[in-house]
Amino acid sequence: MSYISFEDVTKTYHVGEVDIHALSGVSFSVEKGEFVIVAGASGAGKSTILNILGGMDTATSGKITVDGRQINSLNERELTDYRRFDIGFVFQFYNLVQNLTALENVELAAEICHDPLDCSLVLDQVGLKDRKNNFPSQLSGGEQQRVAIARALAKNPKLLLCDEPTGALDYVTGKQILKLLQDTSRSMGMTVVIITHNLALCPMGDKVLRVKSGKIISEEKNPHPADVDEIEW
Template identity: 70%
Template sequence: MSYVRFENVKKIYHAGEVDIEALSGASFEVEKGEIAAIVGASGAGKTTLLNILGGMDKLTSGRVFLDNREISNLSQRELTTYRRYDIGFVFQFYNLIQNLTALENVSLATQICKDPVDSAQILREVGLADRMANFPAQLSGGEQQRVAIARALAKNPKLMLCDEPTGALDYNTGKAILKLLQDTSRRTGMTVIIITHNQALTAMADRVIKVRNGSIYSVEKNDHITPVEEIEW
C-alpha cells in the first residue's frame, strides 16, 4: 500500500454566493521514503493539497490516507493530534519565535510530540552547531530556514511537508536547503513532499506530481534523480 494516498479529492470553498473549486477529483500516491515534488502555477491547487494532507483543511469529498490511516474523516481534535505527532511543516517564511534562541525554538517543538530527536543534535546536523544560542534576528535567512527545518525534523515526523521552502532565499542558499532535505530523506527514510512552482526542482524528486486548475494532470516516477548540487535554474 502507498504511504500517502489521495483518492478523488475535491475541495470547494464558499465565498459568499460563489463556489470556488480548488481541487476537482485529485488522485495520487507517494511511497514511503520518497521525495515528491508537487509543481504547478500559482492558484493551481498545490497549497490546498498540502493543507488537506497536513490536517489544516478539510476536504469536501474523497479520501486521504497516511500510512494506511484515513485522515480525511478525523475530528478536529484528532487532526490536532495528527498535526502534532505525525507531520513536520516547513513554510516559505520561517515562523520562528523572535525572543527564543535557535535551540529554544527547536526544543519548543519537541515538547509536544511523542518521540522527539535531540534538539542540539538536529541543529548540528543542519550545520548550526555554532548558532544554537543566536536569536532569529542574528541569523541569515538561510540559517533561519535551517532552524525551521530542524524544528520540523526534531518532531521525528512521519511526513515532512514543505511549502515553497526556498521561496524567500537566494539561489545558493536555496540549493543548500534543498540538499539538506534530500540528504535527510536519503539518510533517515523520511517521506518529504515539496511544493514548488520551479520546474527545475523536479529533477531532485523521486516522484513528480503536476497540478493544473485543481486537477492532477500527471504523476511521473523519476528514474534518474539528480543531486541538488547539480541542478541549475
C-alpha cells in the first residue's frame, strides 16, 4: 500500500446557488520520502488537493489514506491532531509572527508537538545560523521563507506540504529555496509535496502530478530527477 493515496476524491464548493467542482475524481499515490511536484494552471485545483491532504479542508467524497490512516473519516478533534502532529505547511507569503524572532517563530510551532526537533539546529540547517535573533522584518524574503521551512520541519512532520513556496521570491532566491526543499527531502527521507504553476520544475520531482480542471491529467515517476541547479526557466 502506498504512503499517500487519493482514490476518486471530489470536492464541490457551494457558493450561493452555484456549485463549483474544484476536484472531480482525483486519484494518485505517493511513496514515503518522495519529492512530489504538483503542477497546473491557476484554478486547476492544486491548492484544494494540498489542503485536503493537509487536513485544512475536507473532501466531498472519495478516500484519502496517509501512512495507513484514512484521513477523510477523521472527526474534528482527530483532524486537529493530524494537522498539528503530522503536517508541516509552507505558504507563499511565509506567515511568520512579526513580533517574534526567527528562533521564537520556530519554537512556537515546535511547542505544540510530541516529538519536535531542536529548533536552533533546524535553523542552522536551513542556513540561518547567524540570523536566529532577527525579527521577520529584518530578514529578506528568501530568509523569511527559510524560517517558515524551519518552522514546518521542526515539528518533525510526516509530510511537508508547500503551496507555491517560491511564488513571492525572485528567480535566484526561489531556486535556493527549491534546492533546500529537495535536499531536505533527500537527506531526511521526508515526503515533500510542492505546488507550482511552473512546468519547468517538473524534472525535479521524483513524482510529478499534472492537474487540469479538477483532474489529474498525468502521474509520472521520474527515475532520474534533476537537481534544481540543472534547470533554467
